[in-house]
Each structure stands twice: as C-alpha cells, then as structure tokens.
Amino acid sequence: MPDTREVMWFRMADGPSLEQARLERQPDGATLSGTVLAAERGRPLRVDYAVTCDHRWRTVQVAVDQSFEGVLRSLRLGHDGAGAWTLDGRPAPSLDGCIDVDLGVSPITNALPVNRLALAVGETGSVRAAWVRFPALEVVPAEQSYERLGARLYRYRSRTSGFAAEIAVDADGLPTDYADIWRRVADRPGGGSGRG
Template sequence: MIRSIVWTSERIPSTEYAVLDEDLNGFTLRGVVICSPSDGPMRIDYHVLLNPRWETTSVSVTTTNSEGVRDFIIVPDASHNWHVNGQEIPAYRGCIDIDLGFSPVTNTLPIRRLGLKVGHSADVEAAWLQYPGFAFVRLPQRYTHLSEQTYIYESQNGGFRAQLDIDEHGLVETYEGIWRTAAIS
C-alpha cells in the first residue's frame, strides 16, 4: 500500500476511506463511501485499475441502499471505447480517465498521467459517472498546475472551478468547498 486516506464531504454528509496501491501491472484505487444523499443512506464501493501510465483499465462500482444493490462494471478497451455492464457508451469514446462524481479520488488520474509542470494547463475529457443519479456523461475538464501541491480544476466549460491541494502521490487532500482530508497515512 502506498497511501490510505479518509475524506469527509462539506456538501453531502459522507465519509470515504480510500487506498492507493501499486504493483507490476500499474496502480489500484479502491475505497468505500458512506453517504446520506436526500433519498437516504447509501454505501458505494469502488475499485479502479490503472496501467503504469495512469490510464483507466477497469472500474467497478457497487451501490447499496434501501432500493437494493446496483453494480457498474466499466471497461475501456485499447481503442478507448468504453463499456458499462457490457453495453458500449458512445459518449465515452476516446476518454482516458474515469471521474467518479462521488469521490475526489479520480482527480489523481489526470494529475499523475499528465505530469504538468507548474504554470501549465491541460484539457482532458473524462468518462464521468455522475452523483447522485449515476448517469454516464462525457465531461470536458481542465487542470492547471499552480504550485508544487496545488491545482485548479475546471469543468463544464468553466462553469465549475475548485482548488485542489494534493499530497506527494497526487491524492487530493483538500477539494475546495467539497472534500477535505480527515486522516492520512
């Protein structure tokens, strides 16, 4: 294990435990979110596999609430065609990164993959699993590296903007106005 972290949300009552691991095949991000959106308590388990270049190779998300259990198996192929539970999602074609809307954990992917120098920006398009609702949307994003451990994240064509403070592994410690670190090791 490289790092474990606990986040709390300032928007929706939630706590998340996440782990970043590395092995010969690349990296793994896995975690569990316990949250209470307006429609009642929910547990979200996720597992994201990445190759050594920080490109998404597979994602599994399981939600559990009073309505039951929902599983999402999200797999991009080598040509960046994405499939969710076996069905291709044409809107995701060409995306490299997954963005799990219920967690700051997937901001690590483009931060690590892009390796931006301070003062530089890059645009990416992410395969976004929205939260709440769990709809599948293509999301244009921009990352700007402000200082050694600070980025500006923008999405929705500049309609959303937040400062991200990261650790030495690229994990978000503070996501302005939304998440903050409660514990890290």
Template sequence: MSDERRVVWRRHDAPTLETCVVHPDRREAEGVVAGMIGGEAIALRWRVGWDEAWHTRRAQIERLERHGTEVMIASDRQGVWHDGAGRHLEALDGCLDVDIGATPFTNTLAIRRLALTVGGAADITVAYVAVPALTVAAAAQRYTRLAEDRYRYEGLFRSFTGELLVDAEGLVRVYEGTFTRVEGA
C-alpha cells in the same frame, strides 16, 4: 506511489465520509463512501484500475443499499469503453479517465496521467459517473497546475471550479469547499 496507502476524506457539501485504499503494486484503488448525497442516504463501494501511464482501464461502482445497482465500465488505452456486458459505449469514446462524483481519488488519475508542469493546463474529457444516480456520460474538464502541490480543477460540463491541494503522490489533501483528507488516517 510505492506502498499501499489508506486515506479517509470528509465531504463538506454533503455529510459523507470515505475510506480509500490505494494498491500501487496492483495499479488499483478501492473505496467506500457512506452518508447523504443529494438528499439520499447512500452507501457506495467503488474500485478503479489503471495502467502504467495512469490511463483508467476499468471502474466498478456499486450502490450497497440498492442491491443490483452497479456500473461496470472498461477501457482500452485509446479510450474505447465497454460496459460490464461487453457493449461498446460510443458516447465515452476518447475518454482516458474516469471521474466518480463521490470521491476525490479519481482526480489523482488525471493529475498523474497529465503530469503537468507548474503553469501548464490541459482540457480533457472523462467518463463521469454521477452519484447518487450512477449514470455515466462524457464530461469536459480542465486541470491547471498552479504550484507543485496545487491544481485548479474546472468541471466545464457543470460550470464548477475548485482548487485541489495534493500530496507528493497526487492524492487530494483538500478539495476546496468539497473534500478534506482526515490526516493521520
């Protein structure tokens, strides 16, 4: 990615909209999600940063309608994680990616970092941020590249499978049954 990108996703399995801005020069993306998730009205702001190899370096997620409800985590290149107070999060050791359950942007991080060839597959463990609870846990996932612009994503930790249709930069256009990018945004 070379220029700032602005995208909007509509969620199908929960009535939400998200706006996301990707800042490739800063290796950072940020987004706002608003709607209903798990029967709860939610307004969520997130920000994620990565290094030149697409390893997640930090993530901040904040529930806007619940003041003080915030998760901040940071990682080194080896997948050693700490919370916002600097405490080591041992349960996340080895995770190189973050997956925020409310946004398809975080799939881009794994897609870009893995750089799979067509037919290739990889099992990974991510720091998964569940929404709306904002709990963080290690979660097993698998990515399989089916074509130049298609991946099979498997959330092994929850027995979920879906296909992702992506653009040339790895940003999700369609996440089967879950998200669709609002074109022209």
C-alpha cells in the same frame, strides 16, 4: 510487493459523507478503491468502488457497487486505453475519447489526470472523462481541465458544468483539500516513494 496507502476524506458540502480509500501501486499500474458513506437527500448511500489503471495512469477497469433506498445496483466500465469503452460489457460509443473516469461521489479520481498529465507549474491540460453521477449511476462524457498552480496545487475546471475548484494534493496526487467540499482527515502512508 505492492506499495499501499490509505486515506480518509470528510465531505463538508451537499450533505455529509465519509470515505475511506486505498491506493495500491504495482509495477504495471495502480488500483484506487474505497467505500463512501453519504447522506444523500437525507437517505443513506453506500458506494464501494475500484478503479484499475495501467502504468501511465490510464483507466482500464471500473467497478462500482451502490446501495441506495434499499436497492443494490452495480456498474462496470472497461477501457482499452485508447478511448473506447464498454459499459456493463456492451460498447459505450458515447464515451469514445474519454481517458479518465470521474467518480462524482469521491475526490480520488482527480489523482488520475494529476498523475497522468504530469504538468509543469503553469501548464494546463485538457481531459475528457467518463463522469459517473450518483446515485443515478449515469455515465456521461465530461470535458475538464487541470491547471498546475504550484508544486501541489491545481485548478480543476469542468467545461461541461462550469464548476471550478482549487485542489491541493500530496506526493501521490491524492487530494488533501478540495475547495470547501472535501478535506483529508486521516492518512496511513505506504512504503516506497511518491511523485515529486
């Protein structure tokens, strides 16, 4: 029986948005899925996504469906677990070496490196992520780092853009507060135990 929980975030910066997300754990991995409803430059944006990971929290598959300005678009990513990617079924060598996916419209994918790296307090880990930008649906590599500041607190840095933020997480690695950008506003805990 999968261990499932649901959360909801409100985005306070760069135009309001609301996201309902789901974490489903199974013995062989986890699936992160959800729906984002955002005001993007004053226009409605809807994003539905699903990210499938293996038992080590390495991204395996990503499905994104977006509705923006009356246009429906989809994106599919596949990952072999060792750093090679496909984009819509074709090899994507520009993403070679990426382990995680980073959905720019959602805080949920921060849970991937938080869980995968399993850092001790005071440690820093480097990440190369396939960064999906919205609403362009462009995928580019991004150099990132996570520093564990406390039991449930991390400092995220994008070495690509220079952006940095502190992220508070729960026992499953899901963000509760992401700087002044996202805030958790609802939670339905699942069964089973989370990370320590």
